[in-house]
Amino acid sequence: MFISKQENITPEGDSKSDTEGANRLELARFFPYQLSVLNASVSEVVAQLYRGRFQLAAHEWRVLAALGESDDGSNSAKVIAAVTSMEKMQVSRAISGLKKAGLISRTVNKNDRRSSCLALTATGKEVYTQIVPLVLAREAYLLSALSQDEIAQLTMIFDKLAAQANALKQLG
Amino acid sequence: MFISKQENITPEGDSKSDTEGANRLELARFFPYQLSVLNASVSEVVAQLYRGRFQLAAHEWRVLAALGESDDGSNSAKVIAAVTSMEKMQVSRAISGLKKAGLISRTVNKNDRRSSCLALTATGKEVYTQIVPLVLAREAYLLSALSQDEIAQLTMIFDKLAAQANALKQLG
DNA sequence: TATTGTTATACTCTATAACTATA
């Protein structure tokens, strides 16, 4: 795998070398494409674990994971949205699904009656406890092809790329 | 950003350290989650370029890119599916859309009348020529936060991760 | 019989925004 040769660094493509047509686009070397393909594979590999055996949708799994990692029961939908990078509406839908499946409980927040305290039920904790080792094992298997140094590199690289992407998103 | 501590390397989570519950799942450090969030940002940043100004759907853009990068006009739908990592049905739909928009032409393949030769029209080439510098500039901006060495690392890391993910996919 | 590609169908997911209740 290769990534397109880098000759230009402005976000809007207004530098000379960009617009002269010297740069070709090769899908297989195009980083956003590579990222998308890898993500599809990795997502699928994780989804296999919670979809069939536990009948969870992707967003439900994400909310379950968020609730499972916090000890205190003070999880409002807003907090969950922030932790999971999901929209409030998607969180709301996921909560409905998890509630219906008996995996989470919802109690009105006494300090602010607009919001709820969400928490895993006993069943929810059980499901969580079953899934977590499976997904961690798959993550570990994925990363086992990398050295500790490469993992550290990847972490830094992702941070930098996320920052750049967020800068670009502002441009619209 | 951090990635979960790695202590286990078997795909099915049957090693001792996996099932003892010593490993916690922290969404923010979970690699598949990080990958998914980064991909969402990067995809959005690229989509901004072809969606609004050129009215293309994601799959249409991908097919357009595939057709644009090949010089000979011998692109069957099957070849496009392979190059774009798309399903034949998605390719078929994307082709309909691009055809309707007048961006591609389709002529029956004389050697095998089941398939077609797909190619960009003059209009399609024009659109392609307009978009390519824009997306390459965005890719360049994203990667401009990385050193040449980091880009090389990333390339190798993605290769390794893709291989691992594909190995896991077989397990189902 | 197998392959290329299209289409039908039902299903899921998404986006926008209106809405309720509370602050």
Next chain:
DNA sequence: TATAGTTATAGAGTATAACAATA
């Protein structure tokens, strides 16, 4: 007025498989 969360609705995307044409 602003915020937390839900719901309505329409549109986009997906998956499965049946299908026609050709090999």
